[in-house]
Amino acid sequence: MSTVNKKKNDWFDQANGYIILAGIIAVVAGFGTSRIFDSWGLSSLIPMGIGGAVIIGFSTVAAMRRNWFSTEASRRKALVGTNVAIMSIFAACIFAIVGFLNNRHYERFDLTVTGKYSLSSKTKNILKNLDKPIVITTLFNPGEMFYEQILDILKEYAYHTDKIKVESVDPLRNRTKVEELAKRLNISDLQLNTVVFECGEYSKHVQQNEVIEKQYPFKFKGEEAFTEAILNVTQEKQTAIYFVTGHGERQFEDFDRGGISGIANALKRDNCRVAPLDILSSKKIPDDCEVLVIAGPAKAYLTEELNIIRSYLENRGKLLLMLEPALSPNAPTGFKTLLPEYGIAVRDDVVVYNKVNMPLFGIQTVAEIYVGKDEYAEDHPIVNDLKTYNTIFFGACPVDASPPNDQMPYQATVLIRAPEGSWGEIDVANLRQKKPEYNIDTDVQGPVSLAVASQVKELPKSVTQSHPAMANDPTAKPQGARLVVFGDVNFATNEYIENPGNTDLFRNSINWLAKKETQLGISAKPPDFRKATISPIQMKVIFWISIAGIPVIPIVIGSIVWWKRRR
Amino acid sequence: MTSVGTIFQREVNAYFLSPIAYVVIAVFTVFSGYFFSIMLGITQESTLRYSLAYTQFILSILAPVITMRLMAEENKTGTIEPLMTAPVTDFEVVFGKFLAAWALYNVMIAPTAFYIIFLAWVGSPDYGAIIASYIGLILMGGLFTSIGLLVSAVTKNQIVAAVIGIVALLILLVIGLASTEHEGWFYNALKYIGTYDHWDTFTKGIIDTRDVIYYVSFTALLIFIVVRIVESRRWR
Numbered sequence: 061m062s063t064v065n066k067k068k069n070d071w072f073d074q075a076n077g078y079i080i081l082a083g084i085i086a087v088v089a090g091f092g093t094s095r096i097f098d099s100w101g102l103s104s105l106i107p108m109g110i111g112g113a114v115i116i117g118f119s120t121v122a123a124m125r126r127n128w129f130s131t132e133a134s135r136r137k138a139l140v141g142t143n144v145a146i147m148s149i150f151a152a153c154i155f156a157i158v159g160f161l162n163n164r165h166y167e168r169f170d171l172t173v174t175g176k177y178s179l180s181s182k183t184k185n186i187l188k189n190l191d192k193p194i195v196i197t198t199l200f201n202p203g204e205m206f207y208e209q210i211l212d213i214l215k216e217y218a219y220h221t222d223k224i225k226v227e228s229v230d231p232l233r234n235r236t237k238v239e240e241l242a243k244r245l246n247i248s249d250l251q252l253n254t255v256v257f258e259c260g261e262y263s264k265h266v267q268q269n270e271v272i273e274k275q276y277p278f279k280f281k282g283e284e285a286f287t288e289a290i291l292n293v294t295q296e297k298q299t300a301i302y303f304v305t306g307h308g309e310r311q312f313e314d315f316d317r318g319g320i321s322g323i324a325n326a327l328k329r330d331n332c333r334v335a336p337l338d339i340l341s342s343k344k345i346p347d348d349c350e351v352l353v354i355a356g357p358a359k360a361y362l363t364e365e366l367n368i369i370r371s372y373l374e375n376r377g378k379l380l381l382m383l384e385p386a387l388s389p390n391a392p393t394g395f396k397t398l399l400p401e402y403g404i405a406v407r408d409d410v411v412v413y414n415k416v417n418m419p420l421f422g423i424q425t426v427a428e429i430y431v432g433k434d435e436y437a438e439d440h441p442i443v444n445d446l447k448t449y450n451t452i453f454f455g456a457c458p459v460d461a462s463p464p465n466d467q468m469p470y471q472a473t474v475l476i477r478a479p480e481g482s483w484g485e486i487d488v489a490n491l492r493q494k495k496p497e498y499n500i501d502t503d504v505q506g507p508v509s510l511a512v513a514s515q516v517k518e519l520p521k522s523v524t525q526s527h528p529a530m531a532n533d534p535t536a537k538p539q540g541a542r543l544v545v546f547g548d549v550n551f552a553t554n555e556y557i558e559n560p561g562n563t564d565l566f567r568n569s570i571n572w573l574a575k576k577e578t579q580l581g582i583s584a585k586p587p588d589f590r591k592a593t594i595s596p597i598q599m600k601v602i603f604w605i606s607i608a609g610i611p612v613i614p615i616v617i618g619s620i621v622w623w624k625r626r627r
Numbered sequence: 628m629t630s631v632g633t634i635f636q637r638e639v640n641a642y643f644l645s646p647i648a649y650v651v652i653a654v655f656t657v658f659s660g661y662f663f664s665i666m667l668g669i670t671q672e673s674t675l676r677y678s679l680a681y682t683q684f685i686l687s688i689l690a691p692v693i694t695m696r697l698m699a700e701e702n703k704t705g706t707i708e709p710l711m712t713a714p715v716t717d718f719e720v721v722f723g724k725f726l727a728a729w730a731l732y733n734v735m736i737a738p739t740a741f742y743i744i745f746l747a748w749v750g751s752p753d754y755g756a757i758i759a760s761y762i763g764l765i766l767m768g769g770l771f772t773s774i775g776l777l778v779s780a781v782t783k784n785q786i787v788a789a790v791i792g793i794v795a796l797l798i799l800l801v802i803g804l805a806s807t808e809h810e811g812w813f814y815n816a817l818k819y820i821g822t823y824d825h826w827d828t829f830t831k832g833i834i835d836t837r838d839v840i841y842y843v844s845f846t847a848l849l850i851f852i853v854v855r856i857v858e859s860r861r862w863r
Contacts (some may be wrong), residue, residue, distance in 0.1 A: 095811070144852075144855045144856060151851045151852060154846060154848075155844055159819050159844070163819065163837060166836045169835075170755075170833050171755035171834060172759075173754065173756075176832065177831055188725065212831060229749045307860045386782065544830045591673070592671050592672055598748065598749055599664070602667065602745045605741070605745075606656075606664045606745070607657055608657075610738045614738075615649060615653050617649060618646055618649025618650070618653075619649075
């Protein structure tokens with residue numbers, strides 16, 4: 061009898077631990093299955109139930125058979141074990157709570173030299189003002205070029221707002237999810253290597269070739285493309301921007317150095333619709349026009365056209381005017397008479413800059429004007445974020461703000477001044493023939509302003525009546541017109557647009573005019589790719605030092621220690 | 628010298644007066660050097676990011692080797708008993724041993740500083756990202772050694788301690804990796820517990836307080852449990 065019992069004891073003692081371990085595995089497997097399939101079915105409940113019963117049953121039987129609670133020593137052992145277990149569980153709970161709070165309240169610091177993983181201020185502004193949830197799904201094969209960068213930057217988007225949810229789907233391994241997505245978006249052929257942005261009923265697909273410039277050196281343009289997609293799916297309406305034609309203005313379909321196709325493409329990325337406008341034939345500014353752009357008129361505007369523009373401005377119009385400084389002083393554009401009504405004064409002289417130090421030639425006078433942080437206005441939404449970027453103008457004419465006037469319903473602010481050393485050259489006719497020199501008697505002394513923004517002030521009605529455009533209408537009042545006038549158009553042309561500040565200065569002006577304040581700021585810049593140029597010899601040196609040279613050091617030190625201790 | 632300092636010195640001496648430290652450092656530098664040079668050749672980018680991804684895998688194997696002896700040997704030889712009766716607290720014993728293992732871990736990763744010289748030779752590395760990576764590497768070392776210490780505290784066999792430690796760290800690495808492509812609270816919890824995502828952020832050059840707190844709190848939790856286990860021996 062005792063032999064049988066002993067055998068039973070042996071069997072139980074030997075197998076007990078393994079059976080309880082199997083029970084734990086069953087519980088974990090059942091729970092894991094339920095989470096993987098996201099439902100509590102028999103496939104998860106049965107292993108959890110059996111596993112739980114096995115753990116409790118076998119633990120109880122083992123405790124009874126070993127008399128865990130019958131002697132003082134065993135009772136103390138059990139109590140100590142229970143104490144350790146409870147304390148550990150308690151500490152784990154604190155760890156879980158810390159983790160939970162940690163995930164809700166956190167900070168990130170980008171230590172990379174160029175802020176590689178920091179989104180541009182413009183994108184941050186847009187994300188901060190999102191009011192609808194967006195689901196971003198990446199349909200990428202993980203081995204694809206720039207896939208890592210795409211995920212990295214999308215994670216940054218999700219970090220800045222809880223409105224964005226990022227989901228990664230491997231289309232080759234997870235066909236079901238791809239089909240579900242295609243069905244949801246009502247697309248029969250969903251392309252692979254795409255990032256899909258969804259917001260309500262709107263969706264936008266960003267293809268791999270829109271994110272990467274597949275020309276060496278490869279450029280990653282993820283932030284630009286993704287921010288554009290977010291704007292597209294969240295803004296139901298595109299901003300209509302009309303470019304006036306018919307007076308020699310720069311064309312947005314002109315891809316040459318002097319054209320402004322680059323800037324038009326940037327506007328399209330900001331969810332804008334650009335269109336040409338011939339004021340004389342249309343006889344009015346279209347009703348949907350949100351910003352009217354006049355890019356470097358070379359011929360004079362007729363009075364009729366100026367009146368249409370004036371009427372548009374009085375009716376909440378928004379105008380971006382870039383004047384062409386290369387015009388002869390005898391060819392006025394007509395804006396000299398219109399702009400003073402809005403507190404803006406334009407002159408005919410040309411801004412000359414004489415501070416460029418050329419190697420071998422000393423200080424030279426050039427038409428290019430380099431604008432840095434000290435030349436931007438102290439506080440204006442258009443330039444507030446631009447102060448760490450340089451903008452280049454080319455031969456601008458001075459545009460200034462009229463002195464403050466209580467009777468003037470518009471308040472003009474100087475946005476940009478030419479750097480110290482610049483002056484307004486009156487002798488424009490001979491500018492090309494001889495080196496310009498500052499003449500204290502005739503030329504305009506610096507500082508010279510290059511750009512002005514004007515908007516309506518909040519004034520009593522009696523004051524607004526004094527504005528010439530409203531003189532005949534006792535009920536009229538300024539409706540919120542906004543103007544931005546630059547003394548140069550070249551800064552926005554394809555030739556200069558690659559310069560860091562130029563595109564953003566233009567885009568910020570458009571966004572301020574269109575009252576899209578959330579889109580102001582610095583746009584995404586090309587990412588910092590630190591290429592290593594390695595010759596075959598260098599590669600060999602690095603390889604052998606890494607796998608043989610460095611490991612020899614601890615071996616030598618270890619051998620010396622061993623040798624000394626042996627003696 | 629404080630009790631922690633005494634224990635720390637005793638353990639550090641034990642490491643560096645025996646071959647174990649030198650062997651572990653040599654093995655680590657061979658493998659990390661191999662992955663560094665291979666990844667540099669493939670990516671042609673002056674960054675440590677890609678080679679450090681493999682470093683986590685190597686460290687998952689070597690960290691338990693560093694810690695396997697710490698408590699298991701004391702348990703096996705019975706030297707834990709006189710240590711318990713010595714005028715030191717359980718926390719001081721555990722923390723001194725932990726610091727010693729962590730110190731060896733940091734000495735082990737120190738030779739990788741040579742790689743920065745190589746990167747500067749062939750390109751212009753982003754030193755901000757490198758600093759962030761090393762902060763992550765040091766914090767991760769704290770977690771890895773505390774896991775090794777816990778496993779060593781519950782067994783008498785050093786080999787068993789090393790194997791279980793390696794398996795535990797690899798599981799943490801794998802669950803972090805496997806859950807990155809899924810959403811939902813369960814996967815988010817796994818992602819948080821797993822080491823992959825936290826480490827990856829540091830290698831990019833970002834210091835995220837979530838990752839710092841994860842490493843610090845997880846390490847503190849494990850040290851707390853080890854102290855409780857050691858304490859329980861006193862009462863048995």
